[in-house]
Amino acid sequence: MNPSIKQLKSFIAVARSRSLAEASERVHLSQPALSIAIRKLEEAVGGPLFARTTRQLSLTPEGEAFLPVALRLLNDWEEAFEDLGELFSKQRGKITLAALPTLAAGLLPDIIAGFRERYPRINLSLHDVLADEVNLQVREGRADLGFSVPPLASEDLAFETLVVDRYVLVCPLGHPLLGQTRVRWEQLAGHSFIGLNRLSSVRQDIDRVMEEIGEPLDILCDVNQIATVGRMVAAGLGISVLPSLSFRQIANDGIDQRPLVVPAIRRELGMIMRRRDPLSAAASALQEMIRETGHRTESHHSE
Secondary structure, three states: OOOOHHHHHHHHHHHHHOOHHHHHHHHOOOHHHHHHHHHHHHHHHOOOOEEEOOOOEEEOHHHHHHHHHHHHHHHHHHHHHHHHHHHHOOOOEEEEEEEOHHHHHHOHHHHHHHHHHHOOOEEEEEEEOOHHHHHHHHHOOOOOEEEEOOOOOOOOEEEEEEEEEEEEEEEEOOOHHHHOOOEEHHHHOOOEEEEEOOOOHHHHHHHHHHHHHOOOOEEEEEEOOHHHHHHHHHOOOOEEEEEHHHHHHHOOOOEEEEEEEOOOOEEEEEEEEEOOOOOOHHHHHHHHHHHHHHHHHHHHHOO
16 A cells, blocks of 8 residues: 555545545646546555545545545645755754863854854754763764864764864962963972863863873862862962963953963864764754854964
8 A cells, every 4th residue: 555645635635625626626637637546545545435426526434534634644744844844944953062161151152143143943952061971972962063172082973173272371460470471381380279170171181291291280179160260260279271262261350371381282172073974954054154163263263
């Protein structure tokens, strides 16, 4: 049994008008073609749907029972293609993003605002999480796109660099290290240090560099939020290290920064995608906006 949508439309038109002549005009078929469509449908379902008299057609009991089903099937069919059309034309849809807090607060808000202005009916959800969770959400399909550092040993994930960041020393105003234009990593030793969560990619970079140069940090405390780092440094409790993009988000009257050198650590930030799964039309449109903005950010940041 393989009834067609043409046969379904023909049945509904005849059932409503009880006239082949009127129904043929509704469905834009000749009367012979309409009769053939009805006959093939009846053959497919195994019995007559209409009782034919000399003056008009009337539904059989089976036809009466099938009419509401046919109407529902036709409505579902039309709605399905309307929905699909809206998804492809980006009139409707949903996108879920997972991002490091640095990117969630620094790069994405303006992009999301521009995207919402262009596609107001697409729902956007943003999760600001640590790097491992970004990778996990993208890998499991809980996020369409991720924004983070390059994933390690992840053949199923693709990474596209958007911006290259650098690390800066963050000090309270008046701190002696601010007297230099650049600060060496080894000079962090001996100063009280406000650290980020040890699970964060920033903290892991800092610990790795300090271990390589053989200088331990004097950790006063670890905190989870970048804004907390800024407030504690401004209060004179210690110094810290942040990505330059993160410092821009917390810059205030009580702190300043200096570039960290020897070694000069590059921090690549970009988009993470599943290699084998295509993006939706909506997510692809957002991806292009992010590429444009990311490249502009990278150009500005390198100046």
